[in-house]
Amino acid sequence: MRRLDINSHRLHQRLEELSHIGRVPDGGINRLAFSEADKAGRDYVEACMRDLGMEVAIDPIGNLFGVVPGRRINGAVMAGSHTDTVGSGGRFDGALGVLAALEVAETLIESGFHPERPFIVCSFVNEEGVRFMPDMMGSMFHRGDLSIEDVRATTDTDGRSIGDELDRLDMRGTGDISVYAPNIFIELHIEQGPILFESNLSIAAVSAVQGLSWTEISISGAANHAGTTPMDRRKDAVRSAGELISSLYRDIADIPQQRVTAGSITASPGLINVIASECRFTVDMRNPDADLLREAELRLDRLVEKERHEGLCAIHLKRLARVEPTEFSARITDLIREAAEARDLPATTMVSGAGHDAQILASKYESAMIFVPSVNGISHDRQEYTEPEATQAGANILLDTVLGMLEN
Ligand code: HGY
Ligand code: MN
Numbered sequence: 001m002r003r004l005d006i007n008s009h010r011l012h013q014r015l016e017e018l019s020h021i022g023r024v025p026d027g028g029i030n031r032l033a034f035s036e037a038d039k040a041g042r043d044y045v046e047a048c049m050r051d052l053g054m055e056v057a058i059d060p061i062g063n064l065f066g067v068v069p070g071r072r073i074n075g076a077v078m079a080g081s082h083t084d085t086v087g088s089g090g091r092f093d094g095a096l097g098v099l100a101a102l103e104v105a106e107t108l109i110e111s112g113f114h115p116e117r118p119f120i121v122c123s124f125v126n127e128e129g130v131r132f133m134p135d136m137m138g139s140m141f142h143r144g145d146l147s148i149e150d151v152r153a154t155t156d157t158d159g160r161s162i163g164d165e166l167d168r169l170d171m172r173g174t175g176d177i178s179v180y181a182p183n184i185f186i187e188l189h190i191e192q193g194p195i196l197f198e199s200n201l202s203i204a205a206v207s208a209v210q211g212l213s214w215t216e217i218s219i220s221g222a223a224n225h226a227g228t229t230p231m232d233r234r235k236d237a238v239r240s241a242g243e244l245i246s247s248l249y250r251d252i253a254d255i256p257q258q259r260v261t262a263g264s265i266t267a268s269p270g271l272i273n274v275i276a277s278e279c280r281f282t283v284d285m286r287n288p289d290a291d292l293l294r295e296a297e298l299r300l301d302r303l304v305e306k307e308r309h310e311g312l313c314a315i316h317l318k319r320l321a322r323v324e325p326t327e328f329s330a331r332i333t334d335l336i337r338e339a340a341e342a343r344d345l346p347a348t349t350m351v352s353g354a355g356h357d358a359q360i361l362a363s364k365y366e367s368a369m370i371f372v373p374s375v376n377g378i379s380h381d382r383q384e385y386t387e388p389e390a391t392q393a394g395a396n397i398l399l400d401t402v403l404g405m406l407e408n
């Protein structure tokens with residue numbers, strides 16, 4: 001069969017069209033999971049699938065699947081990602097993986113090639129987890145970690161439940177793709193970091209994803225007057241949080257490869273002349289080594305214990321999410337490298353700093369990831385950008401890798 005290439009104009013047109021769904025005034029994209037914009041983004045992808053004549057399946061929590069039938073019914077190869085975003089995210093995170101997989105499907109259909117195995121395009125819900133935790137919820141549900149009840153009962157900080165949102169937005173379905181018995185999953189994604197961009201490389205075959213641990217710390221003190229209350233008679237929740245956060249950054253600095261981020265912090269009543277009675281903050285910790293990640297969690301627990309004894313506030317710690325470091329399929333990672341070399345694309349192999357749906361699916365399917373560069377390493381921000389040549393290269397490597405497995 002002559003070498004197939006994706007249609008880059010069509011891919012870029014769809015990336016542009018999807019990027020207008022959920023666009024916010026600062027130019028970023030807000031398609032928070034289970035919101036109107038998220039639903040509109042999913043409807044857009046579903047409509048593209050239906051226009052291609054693909055069989056569409058939507059599962060009970062809104063995961064979306066489009067099927068290109070094979071000569072046999074089972075052993076499907078699956079490719080995709082997510083289309084939900086963070087609060088003011090970029091146009092490539094997740095979207096590239098879904099739309100490139102759709103482009104692979106259309107290239108297959110257009111070529112008249114009828115593969116041995118079915119090919120499934122998928123878009124998982126709530127990969128980001130910033131509104132409803134945990135992250136990678138859609139792929140966790142698909143893997144069987146979460147029940148429908150667990151997912152529907154999950155609430156956001158405003159108390160709205162996923163169940164209510166699914167019903168209100170008519171997002172849930174009864175679709176089921178188990179008859180196709182997928183056993184391979186590949187995700188194309190932007191790197192979201194600086195490595196490829198700074199080393200002028202086009203492609204990375206991702207060998208592993210680092211582990212992730214999300215924790216919420218809630219501190220309760222006592223509100224009082226900022227002027228009249230002596231310093232030694234305060235239960236200042238923000239001061240206690242400040243102590244904890246700065247000692248945490250200091251305390252885990254010696255753990256190799258450790259990353260820690262106190263990304264979200266709220267205080268109440270949040271007034272300039274009132275000592276804060278409540279303070280809540282989150283801690284995102286990552287490490288490619290499972291033991292070191294556990295060490296970092298232990299140090300956080302110890303710091304909380306110490307502050308509980310030495311401080312005057314009540315402190316509550318809640319683990320919100322935890323994903324172990326994950327290795328990908330060496331077989332498929334090699335195929336990705338070979339595909340890049342066959343197209344004379346400078347490639348490397350690397351570990352992912354960001355979490356991805358493939359990290360969850362790797363224990364259910366033989367899985368791997370392909371990265372393309374993020375300009376200046378920026379992501380989760382409106383400045384997120386990947387050059388058209390790079391998205392085209394990534395989609396072609398996805399096509400070649402998928403083709404390499406559809407007949408074996
Ligand atoms: O948080 C992450 O690593 C991913 O972007 N959800
Ligand atoms: Mn992503």
Ligand code: MN
Binds near residue numbers: 086093128
């Ligand atoms: Mn993301």
